[in-house]
Amino acid sequence: MKYLLSSLCLCILLSSCQLSNRNVTGEDNKELAALLDNYYEERLQFYPIEATINGDERYNDRLLIDFTDEHRSRLRSFYKNQLTYLTRFDRENLNANDQLSYDVLKRELEVNIEALGFKDNYMPLNQFSSTHLVFMQMGSGQVYQPFKTVQDYDNWLKRASVFPAYIDSAIVYFKKGMGSGYVLPKILVERMIPQFRSVITDTAAASLFYGPVNLMPVSFDIGEKKRLSGAFNTLIVEQLTPAFRRMANFLQNEYLPVARSSTGIAAIPDGEKYYRFLVKQQTTTAFTPDEIYETGLSEVKRIRAEMEKTKDAVGFKGDLKSFFAYINTDKKFTPYKTPAEIIEAFQSIQQLIQPNLEKLFGKTPKTGFEIRQTEAFRAASASAEYQQGTADGSRPGVFYVPILDATTFNITSGMQSLFLHEAIPGHHYQISLQQENTKLPKFRRFGGNNAYIEGWALYCESLGNELGLYKDPYQYIGALGDEMHRAIRLVVDVGMHAKGMTREEAIQYMMENEQISEAGAIAEIERYMAIPGQALGYKIGALKIRALRTKYEQQLGTKFKVNAFHDAVLKDGALPLEVLEKKMDLWSTKQ
Missing domain, CATH: 1.20.58 (Methane Monooxygenase Hydroxylase; Chain G, domain 1)
Structure with missing residues (x-):
């Protein structure tokens, strides 16, 4: 109370x-x-x-x-x-x-x-962005949840003890959805089941959730170590493992048979209205789904033309589809043998751009930064991502790279643009500077809007030339591929959720217009099925930030300073796009 x-x-x-x-x-x-x-x-x-x-x-x-x-x-x-x-x-x-x-x-x-x-709570979990996945990360002892003191361990034991009730309640709400038409697509349920089964082990010591015990500080009293080890063993064997098994069995035996065969969210009650709301929520604009769809088609056409130019410039004889097949299959584009080599390649990108960052930014973050391989338990369904550090510097920002097989990791997959987006100066600069700005009220320091956050990160991909990247045409084709990927999202997200496009049609459209494997396209399309509208924010936000920069470059002429523009965009945190534009228009009058 x-x-x-x-x-x-x-x-x-x-x-x-x-x-x-x-x-x-x-x-x-x-x-x-x-x-x-x-x-x-x-x-x-x-x-x-x-x-x-x-x-x-x-x-x-x-x-x-x-x-x-x-x-x-x-x-x-x-x-x-x-x-x-x-x-x-x-x-x-x-x-x-x-x-x-x-x-x-x-x-x-x-x-x-x-x-x-x-009533989206009638579909309480999904395979991409869901509490059970965050819980698994935290319980591993590697992410977010601290395990430095005895109190930290007791805090986790108390938090984790609620998880079986969370699972049982999720089953109750899944059943409410089953009775009223609010159900997930079958394919998403099929993706969730192995996630739950992956942490079911015969012994506590073999469990992902035993990780904190293995990492227990040597400074702990022997009695506390024994107590905590016993408590973790009981938690895993008697509570967590049975809970994960219950959900896996429920999804397999009861939910999957009634899950829907349709693709888009429009198939649930009030689905069309819900999607229009999600478009507004995720883009922070008044754009309609149709307007976003048409923007997507236009951007796909523009970027495809630039891809054709780059293909011709490297002397490739054949159409774009053949070019994609060439760079996807030629062994010279997959030179890595170990995950460590891939991590080192990303570290070299960071070193390459470092001298040029001060030209584009007047203010840089104090928060630490690391590059890590994504944990094995979630790598199969994960994308490369950034996980924020803490404002006090106790935890660094981390750029996670999923690597299932290092020998298939393609250097033309947009490594440079990916780093600019997920790491520096994309998410790491924006989120860290926002959290470090104590002049902002806390709800702005630690809050945000998808279109701004992802729009900024995508805009940062366009800074590659200014940061000394994209000199290799194959790296540039990777950057174009990343931009194309976000443009395609406007088409397939609206297509699936508002225009009747099927999962299979969306996968095909993606593969026809960008350098992506079938497995990669499947994972992406199923992500958009799980979290409708979220993927729209990237391109809509980037287009807005780029349009503002272009406008002020034309208006201010020699008075325009790109580092001042970037600092001003980042200064006040992740604003709704309509609020950002009003703020930046006022900024431009004072230059």
Whole structure:
């Protein structure tokens, strides 16, 4: 009840703020600051895993069952109360920074309230972005969840003890979906089943979740080591392994037979309306699915023409499809023998761009950075990704590279552009600088919008020439392939979820227009099936940032400084695109 009491106190505090928030000095509004801090603190209690990921260890022992109707009802009330408090402020009487916070929070609250009107909680888990996968990462002792002190170990034991109830509740909600038409596509269920079976072991010591015991600090008292080892053994054997087995058996025996054969989200009740909402949520624009689809077709055509030029420039005789087959199969493009060689190749990219970064950025992050191979238990269904560090520097940002077979890792797969996107200056710069900026209210320091975050990272791929990359035409074709990949997403995501495109048609369209294996295309398309709309943010966001840069280059002429532009884009955190444009237009008038 703590958050309800603090909300009541804040309500009393703000009861007269409409009369008192007139800002004649330009200073930050203290009452608004109190609301923003209160919002962030209360919200974390609904999202304890998010707090752990952000480096806030106060809730490391909590795991809420966040898809139940009861939980969502409490969350809806929380958002509505916060929106009531916020709209008592007169936005026009706030300074520029407070106006940004007002605009960001108002949109966030309104969108979150709307989201809770759909029954997506009847499909509580999927194969790509799901609590069970995060839980497995945390329980391995390698990611997010700290295991440095005895208290850390006890926190995990308490958090993990809730997971069997999480699984059992997920089964209940999957069954609700089964009874009302809210079910996942069959193929996604088939992908989930081996994920759950992969951590079922005969002994606790063989379990992924025994990792923290193997990593136990030598400084622990022998008695504590014995107690914790015994507790982990009991947790794994009596709670976690049976829970994972229950879900695997349920999915195999009960859910899979009734899962849907259709591809898109439009097939569920209110699916078309839900997808339109997801487009708005994920792009932070007013674009319609049809507008995004047409943009995708146009971008595919433009990038394909550039690919044709590059193919001709290297002297290849044949069509683009043959060229893709050539670079996918010729042994000279797969020179690696071990995962370590691939990691070293990415490290060399980092060294190559380092001298040029200061030309493009005035401010760089303090947070540490590492490149790691993706853990084996999730590599088969994982994409290369960035996992953020902590604002206090205790955990570095990590660029993860899934490597199933080093001998098949292709150097033309866009290694340079991938690094610019997932690592530096993409996600690592944007997220780290945002978290390190203590002048931002915490909900902005540790929050974000998909279109900005992924749009920025994709925009960074276009900086390759300025950073000294893409000199090799085969690396450039890889960069074009990555850009094409994001353009294709606009077509296939809308196509599957709003235009009746099947999974098989989407896979075929992807393979016809980019250098990707069939296995790679299948994994990508199934990702878009699992999280509709999310893949749209990349290209929409990148197009907006590039358009803003072009506009200011033309308007400002010699006054335009690219490092100042980049610093300004990153300065205020991950804003909705419509808010970003208004902010940057104001910035341009002051140059």
